[in-house]
Amino acid sequence: DQASIGVEQINGVAATRGPGLIGALLVGFSFAKAFAFARNLPFAGVNHLEAHIYSLFLTDPCPEFPFIALVVSGGHTNIYHVSAPDQFELMGQTRDDAAGEAFDKVAKVLGLGYPGGPVIEKLAGTCDSEMISFPRTLLEADSFDFSFSGIKSAVARHIHEHPPASDIDIAQIAASFQAAVIDVLTAKLIRAAQAKNCTRIGVTGGVSANQHFVRHLSAAAKQHHMEVFAPHLSLCGDNAAMIAARGHTMIQNGTLCQLDHDVFSRSAG
Numbered sequence: 001d002q003a004s005i006g007v008e009q010i011n012g013v014a015a016t017r018g019p020g021l022i023g024a025l026l027v028g029f030s031f032a033k034a035f036a037f038a039r040n041l042p043f044a045g046v047n048h049l050e051a052h053i054y055s056l057f058l059t060d061p062c063p064e065f066p067f068i069a070l071v072v073s074g075g076h077t078n079i080y081h082v083s084a085p086d087q088f089e090l091m092g093q094t095r096d097d098a099a100g101e102a103f104d105k106v107a108k109v110l111g112l113g114y115p116g117g118p119v120i121e122k123l124a125g126t127c128d129s130e131m132i133s134f135p136r137t138l139l140e141a142d143s144f145d146f147s148f149s150g151i152k153s154a155v156a157r158h159i160h161e162h163p164p165a166s167d168i169d170i171a172q173i174a175a176s177f178q179a180a181v182i183d184v185l186t187a188k189l190i191r192a193a194q195a196k197n198c199t200r201i202g203v204t205g206g207v208s209a210n211q212h213f214v215r216h217l218s219a220a221a222k223q224h225h226m227e228v229f230a231p232h233l234s235l236c237g238d239n240a241a242m243i244a245a246r247g248h249t250m251i252q253n254g255t256l257c258q259l260d261h262d263v264f265s266r267s268a269g
Helices: 002-008 022-039 048-058 099-109 116-124 149-161 167-195 211-223 240-253
Strands: 013-018 043-047 067-072 077-084 087-093 200-204 227-229
Touching: 013 022, 013 048, 013 240, 022 043, 043 048, 043 240, 048 067, 048 077, 048 200, 048 240, 067 167, 077 167, 087 167, 099 116, 099 149, 099 167, 116 167, 116 211, 149 167, 167 200, 167 211, 200 211, 211 227
Parallel strands: 013 043, 067 200, 200 227
Antiparallel strands: 067 077, 077 087
8 A cells, every 4th residue: 555655656757878888778667767657757868977077966055057077987087067957068078988987997907896986996095006107198278178098007017017915015006096196086076167167066877976076176176166066975876866856857857768669778979
């Protein structure tokens, strides 16, 4: 009875439409579409990356429009100018490895397992991050794109030339690698905010759970009279709440899916 009452109170359905793995997307999207059709409910197909940005609105305080948003994870490193609830201008993205992917690959060559982000962050907090100088790839002066393949290769080359002989050596590599990635992310975000005359920056996605990154970015932003927002740790990874939050706005605005709409594996651009 409680389940049926809950169903009767539903006023719309939302599911991830993409980007992502087609097989997984089809399962959830097809079920949600069929449920919405059977119950005659409005149905929104949510962009996974836009939903990550909406996780910022599930934590207090949250940013006001407009703001710069970074979606940073194992699969994406994208900067957006978010000027309204449905306005997401892609300013830059990774040209090769995503930041989270770089963390995972560096952790693998260090023998630290998967996922790499949490263990690298933990090790990085135990030693000096300036012991090893890894490259900070900023690309063209006017570009907001990212490239992390170079630092990944630099770490692998350093390990080959200077095999770590102790846990301290491994921690120093982890700390220096993390510092280089955070420096690049921070520099790009500050410049993007300046370019759009924004004073608010939001960071979302799995890598936004890295508290050293959030603290470093917040300190740099404060120097430019900017404020940084990040979701609660429980909302940094993929979660249903962010899909519901984005879907709610889409349903309110009438941005709905039709029965013939399908999932997609990659975002345009």
